[in-house]
Amino acid sequence: MRLVTVLLILLLGAAAVWSFAAARAHGWWFPENVSVFGARIDALFDLNLWITGGVFVLVFALLAWTVARGALPGRARPVHGDLRLELVWTLVPAAIFVGLAVAQLDEWRELKYAGARPHVAVTARVVASQFDWHFVYPGPDRRFDTLDDLETTYELVVPAGEPVVLQLVSRDVIHSFFVPGLRLKQDVVPGMRPEVWFEVRGPADLELVCAELCGWGHYKMAGRVRVVPRAAFDAHLAALERAFRSNGKDER
Numbered sequence: 001m002r003l004v005t006v007l008l009i010l011l012l013g014a015a016a017v018w019s020f021a022a023a024r025a026h027g028w029w030f031p032e033n034v035s036v037f038g039a040r041i042d043a044l045f046d047l048n049l050w051i052t053g054g055v056f057v058l059v060f061a062l063l064a065w066t067v068a069r070g071a072l073p074g075r076a077r078p079v080h081g082d083l084r085l086e087l088v089w090t091l092v093p094a095a096i097f098v099g100l101a102v103a104q105l106d107e108w109r110e111l112k113y114a115g116a117r118p119h120v121a122v123t124a125r126v127v128a129s130q131f132d133w134h135f136v137y138p139g140p141d142r143r144f145d146t147l148d149d150l151e152t153t154y155e156l157v158v159p160a161g162e163p164v165v166l167q168l169v170s171r172d173v174i175h176s177f178f179v180p181g182l183r184l185k186q187d188v189v190p191g192m193r194p195e196v197w198f199e200v201r202g203p204a205d206l207e208l209v210c211a212e213l214c215g216w217g218h219y220k221m222a223g224r225v226r227v228v229p230r231a232a233f234d235a236h237l238a239a240l241e242r243a244f245r246s247n248g249k250d251e252r
């Protein structure tokens with residue numbers, strides 16, 4: 001019976017490790033990264049994955065060893081108050097976490113600090129609400145909350161080859177703006193207006209999802225981010241403006 005348990009533990013551990021290797025090989029992974037920043041996020045993700053994977057393998061090996069050895073009559077020994085052990089399991093994880101925190105400081109600063117982001121105007125405001133995404137462009141006067149703002153839904157069009165800054169707003173509860181192809185995820189918290197930025201070199205059509213369980217319709221809170229050349233972006237804005245000025249007469 002003990003042998004079966006040990007084998008099951010080893011099998012389960014091996015299956016888990018295999019699933020990660022197979023996932024990449026079969027494309028059950030993130031979609032291809034198109035953001036100029038994405039490779040650095042992927043490197044951090046891989047670093048985390050290797051560390052947690054190593055700990056996972058270690059724990060499963062230890063578990064199998066403990067079951068194989070500890071179940072022998074008279075060999076199991078209860079441990080109470082082992083200071084050395086407690087120091088090890090406190091200090092080692094603490095060192096790993098502090099190391100990870102330090103390792104990602106540059107990425108955090110460049111992505112999250114308003115002062116470190118590219119100095120360009122906000123391209124669009126993203127408005128999250130139960131259960132869809134709206135996008136507002138500042139219009140010809142380049143200012144938000146004026147009468148010429150252009151609003152659209154579902155599909156956000158942005159220019160390629162230049163930094164894009166988005167301002168995120170929620171109308172109700174906490175949502176999360178997640179574009180896997182950009183390796184970009186940011187919570188949208190009511191009462192706050194976080195800004196995110198990214199840059200994509202060429203045209204791309206990306207999936208946008210809400211990554212925060214925000215109510216019964218969370219599953220359908222999807223959209224697209226379409227990255228197009230600058231000229232096509234300008235044409236898109238011009239078309240939106242024409243539709244807006246025609247007062248709906250252009251729409252059939």
Ligand SMILES: [Cu+2]
Nearest residue numbers: 175210214221
């Ligand atoms: Cu949501």
